[in-house]
Amino acid sequence: MKSFFWENLRIALSELWSHKTRSILTGTGIVIGIIAVSLMSTLINGVDGLFEESMKFLGRGNLYVEKWPWFGDEDWWTLRNRPRIELDMADEIKERSQYAMVVAAERGRSANLSYNELSAENIYIHGVTSNYPEVSTVDVEYGRFFTESEDRTGAQVVLLGSEVAKTLFPQGNPVDKMIFAGSKRFRVIGVLAEMGKFMGAFSNDTQVIIPLATFNKIFHGPWGRRSITVKVPEHLVEDAKEELRGVVRVLRGLKPEEKDNFAINQQNAFRQSYQGIKLAIGGTGMIITALSLLVGGIGIANIMFVSVKERTREIGVRKALGATRSQIQGQFLIEAMVITASGGLVGLIISTLISMAISEFLFPANMSFGVAFMAIALSAGVGLFAGLAPARKGAKLDPIEALRYE
Amino acid sequence: MSLIQVKDLYKIYQMGNTEVRALDGVSVSIEQNEYVSIMGPSGSGKSTLMNLLGCLDTPTSGEFFMDGTNVATMGDDELAHIRNKKIGFVFQTFNLLPKSTSLRNVELPLIYNGEIKAHERRDMAIRALTRVNLGDRVSHKPNELSGGQRQRVAVARALVNNPAIILADEPTGNLDSKTGEEIMTLFDELHKQGNTIILVTHEEHIAAHASRVVRLLDGKIAVDEATNRGKKVTQ
Ligand SMILES: Nc1ncnc2c1ncn2[C@@H]1O[C@H](COP(=O)(O)OP(=O)(O)O)[C@@H](O)[C@H]1O
Ligand SMILES: [Mg+2]
Numbered sequence: 001m002k003s004f005f006w007e008n009l010r011i012a013l014s015e016l017w018s019h020k021t022r023s024i025l026t027g028t029g030i031v032i033g034i035i036a037v038s039l040m041s042t043l044i045n046g047v048d049g050l051f052e053e054s055m056k057f058l059g060r061g062n063l064y065v066e067k068w069p070w071f072g073d074e075d076w077w078t079l080r081n082r083p084r085i086e087l088d089m090a091d092e093i094k095e096r097s098q099y100a101m102v103v104a105a106e107r108g109r110s111a112n113l114s115y116n117e118l119s120a121e122n123i124y125i126h127g128v129t130s131n132y133p134e135v136s137t138v139d140v141e142y143g144r145f146f147t148e149s150e151d152r153t154g155a156q157v158v159l160l161g162s163e164v165a166k167t168l169f170p171q172g173n174p175v176d177k178m179i180f181a182g183s184k185r186f187r188v189i190g191v192l193a194e195m196g197k198f199m200g201a202f203s204n205d206t207q208v209i210i211p212l213a214t215f216n217k218i219f220h221g222p223w224g225r226r227s228i229t230v231k232v233p234e235h236l237v238e239d240a241k242e243e244l245r246g247v248v249r250v251l252r253g254l255k256p257e258e259k260d261n262f263a264i265n266q267q268n269a270f271r272q273s274y275q276g277i278k279l280a281i282g283g284t285g286m287i288i289t290a291l292s293l294l295v296g297g298i299g300i301a302n303i304m305f306v307s308v309k310e311r312t313r314e315i316g317v318r319k320a321l322g323a324t325r326s327q328i329q330g331q332f333l334i335e336a337m338v339i340t341a342s343g344g345l346v347g348l349i350i351s352t353l354i355s356m357a358i359s360e361f362l363f364p365a366n367m368s369f370g371v372a373f374m375a376i377a378l379s380a381g382v383g384l385f386a387g388l389a390p391a392r393k394g395a396k397l398d399p400i401e402a403l404r405y406e
Numbered sequence: 407m408s409l410i411q412v413k414d415l416y417k418i419y420q421m422g423n424t425e426v427r428a429l430d431g432v433s434v435s436i437e438q439n440e441y442v443s444i445m446g447p448s449g450s451g452k453s454t455l456m457n458l459l460g461c462l463d464t465p466t467s468g469e470f471f472m473d474g475t476n477v478a479t480m481g482d483d484e485l486a487h488i489r490n491k492k493i494g495f496v497f498q499t500f501n502l503l504p505k506s507t508s509l510r511n512v513e514l515p516l517i518y519n520g521e522i523k524a525h526e527r528r529d530m531a532i533r534a535l536t537r538v539n540l541g542d543r544v545s546h547k548p549n550e551l552s553g554g555q556r557q558r559v560a561v562a563r564a565l566v567n568n569p570a571i572i573l574a575d576e577p578t579g580n581l582d583s584k585t586g587e588e589i590m591t592l593f594d595e596l597h598k599q600g601n602t603i604i605l606v607t608h609e610e611h612i613a614a615h616a617s618r619v620v621r622l623l624d625g626k627i628a629v630d631e632a633t634n635r636g637k638k639v640t641q
Contacts, residue, residue, distance in 0.1 A: 317502075
């Protein structure tokens with residue numbers, strides 16, 4: 001049994017080698033299909049990793065009371081006309097909510113910073129309450145966070161994101177140095193540990209953090225983000241969300257028939273819409289894959305029929321010398337599978353290169369062994385499927401008629 | 407028990423309304439180590455008979471026993487097995503695989519045998535090629551060989567599996583008379599070594615190599631007699 005396999009493999013390779021152009025053209029559909037499926041899975045894996053990494057910034061048990069919902073299809077003008085979030089609601093919420101463990105408030109906008117001749121432009125200034133570390137992943141690498149009394153009194157102190165620290169203080173410890181934010185002087189009290197990017201795009205390391213009261217004192221006007229973060233037990237987050245909605249409605253004096261004029265955002269919203277996006281990407285990929293494998297498979301079936309026809313006499317000779325039906329069938333099946341598996345291999349190499357490029361320039365996307373195995377198995381499977389009918393046709397030929405074929 | 411025993415063999419082709427009786431009730435027995443030539447005018451059914459004896463074709467009706475087993479009732483795989491192990495077929499048009507070397511062509515029956523290891527196959531194929539004086543042409547492809555050399559490769563391929571019967575359908579038909587004689591010398595040697603040989607020819611001097619001649623006419627056996635050579639042997 002084994003010897004036919006190697007013999008058939010040898011025949012297949014030399015046959016394909018002697019019809020190089022034809023083999024390449026035939027295999028192209030498979031190459032494309034395999035690129036689609038393996039790149040797809042690799043991208044989804046990569047984006048998944050990125051997503052989970054990013055979700056850490058949001059915290060599973062955090063509810064964010066904000067003007068704008070993160071996702072949804074509500075009318076933009078309605079949203080636009082909502083009142084902005086009154087950050088002093090934070091204390092009331094803490095008071096009234098059963099579930100709330102920590103309630104932090106924050107504002108943000110961008111501004112330019114400078115230290116001596118060095119400057120950092122468009123830096124996100126984050127005004128937060130002193131309990132902010134409890135609801136976020138910020139970590140102080142050097143120095144310290146500000147205290148409650150510094151927050152209350154509006155002290156002009158600042159913590160620098162790791163990138164900002166590198167820009168303004170390329171050689172040395174920024175702690176206790178004085179920097180300018182616009183025209184205001186701030187004393188650096190700490191540097192934040194590196195946090196990475198949110199969804200591979202928004203760096204968390206180019207921000208600076210100041211006390212909320214200081215922010216309110218310096219930056220007037222309605223611009224910028226405002227958010228109240230309510231930290232609740234993770235497993236009760238859905239109940240807590242309902243309660244919080246009620247609390248905010250009461251604080252805002254909404255009548256029962258009036259709609260919410262605020263949004264309560266949470267990680268789940270991201271998750272849901274991410275699942276949606278993932279399904280869409282995956283679905284599109286599957287359709288592309290299925291179509292190209294189908295078209296590729298039909299092409300291969302076609303070329304195998306041609307090959308069987310062209311080699312009728314050869315089949316006759318082999319049968320005259322004692323080849324059985326299954327041996328002939330095996331010969332053509334292996335030939336079809338060699339075309340598709342080589343196509344699959346080429347596709348895999350190309351998608352590995354592409355995913356290496358993506359890892360280099362966009363986000364980590366590594367081809368897993370499972371994906372590679374699946375790609376090869378899938379392409380060989382297509383060959384098996386496409387080769388079956390032609391191979392059977394060749395195997396069933398009558399030896400004497402095949403020998404007479406011109 | 408005869409090596410080959412054929413009883414009332416018919417092969418009838420239906421061509422539209424007309425019936426072509428390629429074999430019209432043939433009965434013949436051939437013993438171990440016989441050397442038989444089959445003669446007859448073109449269209450008399452010689453090739454049809456050879457193809458049936460070679461298990462390449464199945465009869466319309468009749469019985470065909472080889473070594474006592476009825477071949478006419480065998481399935482596809484059993485026939486393939488018999489073709490592989492018991493029969494060596496030599497064709498008028500050689501029927502070598504054009505892209506394969508002599509060595510690979512000769513190895514083919516051994517590959518389909520399925521029980522012989524690669525290095526043994528190689529040795530056996532080289533021995534067979536040496537036997538037909540082509541030991542120095544193992545890596546030539548058919549188009550790099552002369553007609554006589556090609557037919558010798560085909561003979562090597564027919565004998566490599568040590569078959570009981572060698573069947574040759576006009577093996578010299580495409581060769582000049584000198585090369586034809588070379589091939590016949592090979593058959594004579596194989597016969598001397600104990601093989602059973604059945605060959606089709608329409609040339610009397612080729613048929614004279616055999617010890618028995620069967621003459622067909624319109625699908626029937628017209629004459630079945632010993633040749634001069636055969637008479638000498640039996641005297
Ligand atoms: N496949 C076939 N279909 C129809 N008729 C055939 C076929 N093969 C052979 N014949 C007919 O059978 C007869 C015997 O053919 P064949 O055995 O090839 O003759 P020979 O070899 O003696 O010249 C011829 O009349 C031929 O036309
Ligand atoms: Mg003939």
